[in-house]
Amino acid sequence: MAESHYTDPRLVALYDALNPFSADTRFYLDLAARTDPTHVVDIGCGTGLLGCELARLGHRVTGVDPSPAMLDVARRRPGGDQVEWIEGDAAQLGAKSADLAVMTGHVAQVFLDDASFDAVLSAARAALRPGGRLAFESRNPSVSPWAAWTPELSRRVIDDPRYGAVEIWQQLIEVRQERVRFDTHYHFLRDADTVVASSELRFHTQAMLSGALTKAGFSGLEWFGDWSRSPIDHASRELIVVARRD
Template identity: 80%
Template sequence: MTDAHYADPRLVALYDALNPFAADTQFYIDLAARTEASRIVDIGCGTGLLACELARRGYTVTGVDPSHAMLDIARRRPGSDRVEWIEGDAAQLGATTADLAMMTGHVAQVFLDDASFEATLAVARATLRPGGRLAFESRNPAVSPWAAWTPDLSRRVIDDPRYGAVEIWQQLTEARHDRVRFDTRYRFFRDGDTVVVPSELHFRSQAALTEALVRAGFSEMEWFGDWSRSSVDHASRELIVVATRD
């Protein structure tokens, strides 16, 4: 079943307000420059913020995402005409080639089973030229990031130009090892409607991510624990990897 975060037009409309241009966006823009990439694939491009920004800077960009609603927003962004948009999963990339592939927005956590995650990594590798790089991030399960997913700690209110004020909070429903289930609640003040979206995520350890990357055909890996490129340690909230194709 499709997560309503990526299908319900009201929730998709809130996505950019909840996920604005921030340190993670800048990290990937800087990475494109540092690796001297020219062709970039954004796997799970969502509403296209990063893809359009990269295209604006002169890169040849392909954005792929299974959400029709999110791509609708992406296609309306300034500069969207410079991006090739593909509706579907990574397998739809076909003969697309790239110097750099990205999976941002913690999309790695959405793959609940290892087979689908590793199939996506394999497609990314096939897309990359020899020596090309794949970059993505996942939250570090060692620090239990889901501990803050309580109504008191996660509650916030945003003001959307179309839907007005919306109160949003999360409620953890199950946490077992590296799998977490939780509800996100959206209360629309204007019409009094409340939407509850159940979600499940898979938080893989650095070791598990490394093993998956090696099986997919990546060798050299750079790891960072935050968007300032600090080394990973026991307190790192992020596991950010830049992996090189064999």
Template identity: 75%
Template sequence: MTDSHYSDPRLVALYDALNPFADDTRFYLDLAARTQASRVVDIGCGTGLLACELALRGHAVTGVDPSRAMLDVARRRPGAGQVEWIEGDAVQLGAMNADLAMMTGHVAQIFLDDASFDATLAAAHAALRPGGRLAFESRNPLVSPWLAWTPDQSRRVTDDTRLGTVEIWQQLIDVQSGRVRFETWFRFIGRDETVVSVSELRFRTQAELSDALRKAGFGAMEWFGDWARSPVDDASRELIVVATRV
């Protein structure tokens, strides 16, 4: 069993229903407006919800993602024709003189080793103009969110027009050195099918994230503990950072 969230057509089709326009989307749209970002890069753009919303609001947007299946969905959205889509990773961006780069949907946590995370931050730095900003979020390890990744606590049901009723739950496998492995179960009730996707995420502390950003060449950093821009404390569920390129 492998992580098929980004490749299995059934799971890709469910992605938007499970990750709709929400407070995080509003945060990044507001950030782009506040900073008057003319050119925006969406790293790990997925199905393109944020990239297309930005484009419809007048920003010049480049969305990059390694999943062809996710980009196929993105290209069918309203506003998709105004976005430059790149199938690949951040290293392919090169120097773009962008005003704002972002990694949403906890994309920062899929980089399990420091080398891949450092390379992505360096690529974001290279894509930005001097004074440009990189924004992303990562779940706060101090609150141990994985403790709720049990069938009883995580179970939910969604109804999809194409796939019918789907029951979804998570099961924690193990936690080791900041890496958390877990299963996500998808039971397609009408089809009598079950898909199990195994995922692994890296949980970095605020200090670890700060060190990585400085190493990549970022200077001033703003930190928020939630989408309402509250300060970070030990009970914050999110570590949201807006870092400025030196």
């Protein structure tokens, strides 16, 4: 079942305020700029922030996402008419001969078992030309990022022009092996209404990611621990990888 983050209209409307243009967006824009002209495939494109910016910069862009509500936002975004939007999963891409495929926003972590993760990597490979690159990030389990997913540490308030002030916090539910379950609470202060969205993520180690990419037919893996391209160390919050399609 799709998470309400991506289906509830109110939560979809808040998505961009909670996930604005930031250092991760710039990282992927810079990566695309290294090949010109570039066809970029955005897997799990969401509301299209990155895809539309890539199109504005002159790249050919295909975005795929299973959420019609998110794609509705993407299509209405400035530049949205320049992007090919596909509703569905990565398998819907087929052979695209793309130069670059990306999975941003920690999309790689929503695939909870080996079979589903292998499938998305296989679909990404099929969408790329030989020598094309796949890039994505995953939170580093070594630093236990879920430790901050408590009401006390995660609480914040945003002001939305449609819904007014919204108080948001997370509540950790369970950590079991490499999977983490948590709830995100959205309290709409004006309406005194609260929506609770449940999530489950898989936390891959660097070795797990490397093994899956090699199995899927990728090589030449480049690793970074942050958006400034620093090497991975014990304190790195991100596992960012750029891999070449064999």
